[in-house]
Amino acid sequence: MVQPENLGRILDEHPFFAGIPGDLRALLIGCAANERFDIGQFLAREGLPSDKFYLIRAGQVAIEVDVPGKKPIILETAAEGEVIGWSWIVPPYRASFDARAQTLVRALSFDGACLRKKMEADHSLGYEVMRRFVPMMGHRLQTARMQMLDLYGPAVVKARKGKAG
Amino acid sequence: MNAHARNPAPADPMMPHPFRIERVRRELSDTFTMEMVPQSGGGFRFRPGQFNMLYVFGVGEIPISISGDPGDGAVLVHTTRAVGAVSQALDNLKAGDIVGVRGPFGSYWPVEQAFGHDLVFVAGGVGLAPLRPAIYQAMANRERFGKVVVLYGARTPADILFRKELEKWRGRFDMNVMVTVDRVAGKWNSDVGVVTNLVAKGGFDPLHATAFVCGPEVMMRYVALALEKRGVALSSVWLSMERNMKCGCGLCGHCQWGSDFVCKDGPVFRYDQIADRLSVREL
Ligand SMILES: Cc1cc2nc3c(=O)[nH]c(=O)nc-3n(C[C@H](O)[C@H](O)[C@H](O)COP(=O)(O)OP(=O)(O)OC[C@H]3O[C@@H](n4cnc5c(N)ncnc54)[C@H](O)[C@@H]3O)c2cc1C
Ligand code: FES
Numbered sequence: 265m266v267q268p269e270n271l272g273r274i275l276d277e278h279p280f281f282a283g284i285p286g287d288l289r290a291l292l293i294g295c296a297a298n299e300r301f302d303i304g305q306f307l308a309r310e311g312l313p314s315d316k317f318y319l320i321r322a323g324q325v326a327i328e329v330d331v332p333g334k335k336p337i338i339l340e341t342a343a344e345g346e347v348i349g350w351s352w353i354v355p356p357y358r359a360s361f362d363a364r365a366q367t368l369v370r371a372l373s374f375d376g377a378c379l380r381k382k383m384e385a386d387h388s389l390g391y392e393v394m395r396r397f398v399p400m401m402g403h404r405l406q407t408a409r410m411q412m413l414d415l416y417g418p419a420v421v422k423a424r425k426g427k428a429g
Numbered sequence: 430m431n432a433h434a435r436n437p438a439p440a441d442p443m444m445p446h447p448f449r450i451e452r453v454r455r456e457l458s459d460t461f462t463m464e465m466v467p468q469s470g471g472g473f474r475f476r477p478g479q480f481n482m483l484y485v486f487g488v489g490e491i492p493i494s495i496s497g498d499p500g501d502g503a504v505l506v507h508t509t510r511a512v513g514a515v516s517q518a519l520d521n522l523k524a525g526d527i528v529g530v531r532g533p534f535g536s537y538w539p540v541e542q543a544f545g546h547d548l549v550f551v552a553g554g555v556g557l558a559p560l561r562p563a564i565y566q567a568m569a570n571r572e573r574f575g576k577v578v579v580l581y582g583a584r585t586p587a588d589i590l591f592r593k594e595l596e597k598w599r600g601r602f603d604m605n606v607m608v609t610v611d612r613v614a615g616k617w618n619s620d621v622g623v624v625t626n627l628v629a630k631g632g633f634d635p636l637h638a639t640a641f642v643c644g645p646e647v648m649m650r651y652v653a654l655a656l657e658k659r660g661v662a663l664s665s666v667w668l669s670m671e672r673n674m675k676c677g678c679g680l681c682g683h684c685q686w687g688s689d690f691v692c693k694d695g696p697v698f699r700y701d702q703i704a705d706r707l708s709v710r711e712l
Contacts, residue, residue: 324618326621331614334614335614335615336614337612337613337614338612338613338614338617338621339612339621340621340622341619341620341621341622343620343630345630366618367618407622407623407625407626410623410625410647410648410651411611411612411622411623413647414584414611415553415554415611415644415645415647415648416553416554416555416582416583416584416588416611416644416645417584
């Protein structure tokens with residue numbers, strides 16, 4: 265069991281909650297846990313209850329979607345200093361994608377039910393959390409749209425095959 | 430106007446010079462690199478970021494950036510993606526064939542102006558080709574820069590241009606290379622996501638950074654925004670623009686873009702001098 269003061273230190277090392285007032289920081293720590301995932305382990309599974317989010321401290325996580333009969337498609341990766349998971353904000357709190365550890369991953373996780381209760385009771389905590397999540401969600405939406413544009417898409421005319429230097 | 434980064438045009442800019450193809454290397458299924466030498470002998474000098482008009486006899490002429498080492502004047506190198514009539518005809522040529530070359534034309538990446546700075550290259554797709562000469566020039570003057578960072582985005586792992594070279598650069602202790610792909614199925618342990626994501630992770634000092642950006646125009650617009658968000662001065666960001674061209678040397682007006690001719694005042698522009706125009710659809 266990691267002591268709250270150590271969780272606080274870990275929280276301070278991550279940029280996501282930088283600058284959060286001390287009393288709210290204590291409330292956050294009350295919902296946090298230190299976790300570790302080995303390669304291939306899932307942090308979240310599509311469609312399953314996912315009432316957590318993670319601040320990644322080390323390693324890389326693939327956000328992916330399973331395609332029956334094929335290899336899963338990786339849509340995005342997240343690494344040290346980044347955050348994954350926002351299903352905990354929106355009912356019914358189920359993951360929209362798989363999140364799989366591509367390397368050994370260390371992360372600080374937050375219990376969604378615990379945090380929602382505290383945010384309901386203390387709106388300044390709610391505000392501090394949401395004002396960090398909304399830009400992150402906006403960024404994810406923007407990058408997903410850019411991926412949809414398929415900017416480097418295939419050329420209009422197919423190249424002749426077979427010539428090599 | 431890019432007063433600092435222009436080069437005098439060649440003596441008779443409308444006269445193509447015959448170059449013999451020495452070697453063709455297939456890079457990707459639709460992209461190839463040609464090494465050429467002047468048929469009359471001698472060499473070829475250019476500045477990184479400049480382009481040539483390549484003439485496939487009987488078919489037509491297209492602007493293609495030079496992708497070789499500016500320190501090696503013996504051979505002219507171009508990397509082309511076959512997308513239409515002329516580039517496809519170019520792809521059909523082989524070693525020994527002759528191509529008409531006019532150039533070099535246009536402004537260039539101001540590598541020397543960035544001495545003392547961290548140098549950040551951001552490329553998307555085949556946009557790595559016009560940046561490669563500037564990367565060579567930077568590495569030939571490595572001690573004059575802080576960090577040298579290459580951020581590259583491709584569609585899938587199979588679409589990564591100059592993969593071996595990127596891997597070699599990544600293996601150096603004095604260069605930071607990050608590659609991301611838009612999508613992947615199967616094994617891939619590097620980043621997935623758009624190249625703009627790498628700007629935040631790039632590990633350079635935004636207050637002392639110069640960035641050279643090349644890729645599809647939409648990608649460059651978003652990269653410029655990401656650089657601005659990171660704190661890089663807009664006057665330290667340079668982009669390479671593409672417009673349809675005919676003469677390639679400021680005579681016909683075909684490539685006019687606002688008050689500039691892309692062939693003569695560009696293709697490399699300083700971002701703060703074109704930012705307003707970039708978002709105007711009609712231009
Ligand atoms: C300054 C400058 C430097 C350039 N450097 C390079 C380079 O280093 N390597 C390179 O491969 N290209 C480069 N280009 C782009 C290249 O000039 C065009 O791809 C070429 O002119 C297309 O001519 P085409 O006759 O083959 O195709 P066209 O017959 O003119 O076009 C066929 C189809 O391809 C589409 N198309 C045209 N251009 C592009 C493009 N750039 N990307 C995707 N689709 C396109 C058209 O919309 C059309 O549908 C550069 C352009 C400029 C202005
Ligand atoms: S192409 Fe003729 S002026 Fe630019």
